[in-house]
Amino acid sequence: MTGGRVLVVSTGAVRPLSWRGRTVPSGIEKTPVHGPVEVTRLGLTGDEQADRKHHGGPDKAVLLYPGEHYRAWAPRLGPITPPAFGENLTISGIVESDAVLGSVYAVGTVVLQVTQPRRPCYKLAAHHGVRDLAVLTQRSGRTGFYCRVLRPGHLAAGDHIRLLSRPGHGVTAAEAHRVLNVDRADRAAARRLLDHPQVLPTSWAGVLRDRLDGHLDDQAERLHGSLHAAETSSTPNPRHD
Template sequence: MKVLAVSVGTARPLPWHGRTLLSGIRKTPVDGPVEVTPLGLVGDEQGDRKHHGGPDKAVLLYPAEHYAAWVPLLGPLAQPAFGENLTTTGLLESDVVVRSIYAIGTVVLQVTQPRRPCYRLAAHHDVEDLAVRTQRSGRTGFYCRVLSPGHLAAGDPIELRMRPQHGPTVAEALRARSDNRDSRLYGASPDTAKESR
C-alpha cells in the first residue's frame, strides 16, 4: 500500500448550470512533505464549508486502481482527477473497513465514511450525471479523520495499524447509506443537492 500523489487545492470559481460556485475540487499534486492537521492538509480549501471538510472528512483518499475504468467516459486522466487529497494504491473500498487506522509518514488516519459525490464532481469534468455514475459504480473513495497530525508525502508507504474485526467495509457502508431518492440529487443544482463533495 502506497501514496502515489498528495494534492491540495484552493477554493476557486467553478461554472455549473449558468452560475459560478466556489470549489476546491481542482487540486494540484504537491512535491515534498505536506503538513496534515486535524482539519486536513495545509493549503487545501473547501468552497462549501457546510457540506465539505471538517474533522470527520479531513482527508479524502481515492484508489488509483479506479482510473482505468473511467477512461472510456472521461478520457485520459491525470491525478488527482477526483478531487482527492491522497491518490493511493492497495486500498479499495471493498477491502477497507470503516474505523480502520493507517499510518502514512508521521500522520495517523482513521477511516470514517465513504465519499458521496455531489454536483461539483460533475461540474469539474463537465459530465452531467458523473456524481450518479460514481455513486452507482462504488468507485467513490473515502474520508479519514486525523488521529495524529504530522507530515506525509507522495511515495510514502501506508501501514495498517488497526482493522476492526467487526464492521462494514467502505463499500458496504456506501450501499447501506444509498437510496434512489438521494441518488437523484447528485446531479441536481446547488439549490437542491445536499450531499458532500
C-alpha cells in the first residue's frame, strides 16, 4: 500500500492501572482529540508515558494502529473503539505488512518515519482486564508500529497519509515482529534482519546476535508483568520538546 488515512488522533495522561495485586502507572488510556494536534520530535503534545525505558522517546514518538484490526478483535474483546490499543493514530490503509521499516510518510504538515513494530506488554492486558491479551496480540501480529518525527507540525483526523519514500530492503514491521517476538528459533530470518542493521534498534540487533550465540531472551516480564517489576519512573513524561 502506498498510503492511508488517519481515522482518530488520541492522547492520554498517565493514570494508575491495577495489575496482579499492585498498581502500575501507564499512559495507555487515551482519548480522541478533535482538531489539529501539534506533533514534536517526541510525539503528540499532551501525550504522556510512565515507563520511560520502554515507551516514548524519539524513535517511538508516535504509535500507529490499523483500524482494520478492530473487527478482528471483536470476537475476543467485544465492541471496542479507538484508541483501545493505546495508539496515537488509528489509521486505515496501512497494516504492519505494508509498513517497511524506514519508510517516510507525510501526514498533515508532519513527516513520519516507520521505525519498529510495537512489542506488546502486560499493560494492554491490564487496560482491558484480559489477562493474556499481550500474548494474544503478539501471536496475532496485530501490534501496530512506531514512527519517529522527521518534521514536526500538525495533523488531524481525516488527514491522508502519503508515502514519500520506501527503502528497498523490504523489511516490514510485520517481519521484524515475527522474527523478534514469535518465531524466535528462525535463525535464518534473524541473520537476514542483521544483514540490515540500520533498520533495527540497537537493542534488537543485540537480542538477535545473542540468539545466534545460543542465548534466548526471556519475554515473560514484558508479556505478563512481575510482582517485583520496577518502573523506571512514576513521574509523567510529557511528549514535547
